[in-house]
Amino acid sequence: MTDEYVTVAGEGHASFGDRGSEFVGYVTGAASEEEAQGFVDDVRDGHPDATHHVSAYRVRDAGTVRGIYDDDGEPSGSAGKPVLGVLRGECTENVVCVVVRYYGGTKLGYGGLVTAYSRTAKRALEDAGTRKTVPRDEVRVEVGYDDSGTVRDVLESEDVGYDAEYGEKVVLVARIPTGRADGVVDRLLSATSGRARIER
Template sequence: MRPARLPPGVNDTPDAADAYRTVAGPGRARFEVRGSEFIGHVRPARTVDEAEGFVEAVRAEHAVATHNVPAYRVRADPLRECASDDGEPTNSAGKPALNVLQQEETENVVAVVTRYYGGTNLGVGGLARAYSRAVKGAVDDAGVHSVERAGVCVSISPLRCRSFEQDKERFR
């Protein structure tokens, strides 16, 4: 049996855009700095809605926490990155959390760092180090792996197009 030929203009050679790094599953890290408790949470997220849903779930679980700082990187063509300081001083929490995800070269990943204030101010530098450490610890706990994107070439009759459009989301 001969392998099927690809239509003109379709390339079957994978390139760098066909693969990405992400966390292998959920991860968590917990530690204290001068009385404040930090809890880093990470998990894979394939869509912005999935990432924001995880952020809301962590906020609900830790509703009495002083801060729940989110950061995510989701390939939504183009890559969408988001981070928030959630009331911490500007660029002391969200940006350091996002920087870890960027340095790890991960995509389709969401992180939330929960902080329970312990009564001692840590300063911008201390906060940045703590938020970075929480995300790095959670990423290390989850593990990182490479994922290859796979393309599919489908030929269908015009009569089946509507059904195909309705069903294709199940296979994403």
């Protein structure tokens, strides 16, 4: 697996109708299964009267990508699986999609469901847009004021953005590309002669 991957650029929304049934799709980014499930719950709460709330997500977990789907009462493999297939087919990661269905009174059949759910998911994903990114580690660096300039210099030389809080100590929180995090941490410890307190 390469360090660079594709995720969504923002939130997406789309709708699709077939023989009276209405399908409404939502897509957003999710950095964990908890975030993805939280989005599914939010969409479910926003459409309490929908017949089905079908979902799928792909999130990175310890260097691998987990793909999860839920048919939510539709025939097995006819709904969540094709939605997951869209996410996988577009090579997107850290993304979640929910498609809600309002049943219109006419059964669509297995093939009709696959088409409706995948088409709605694809339109929502297209609406969200995609971007390339790299996995990052959040690194928290706590130092005294005397070392804070040194830490900022190291982070800026590595082209790493950070947020700083100034209290009794200086706390800098940086999001460092995972493949470079060990090297940056070593540089920070070396530059401060081990005085920096670093948490990842």
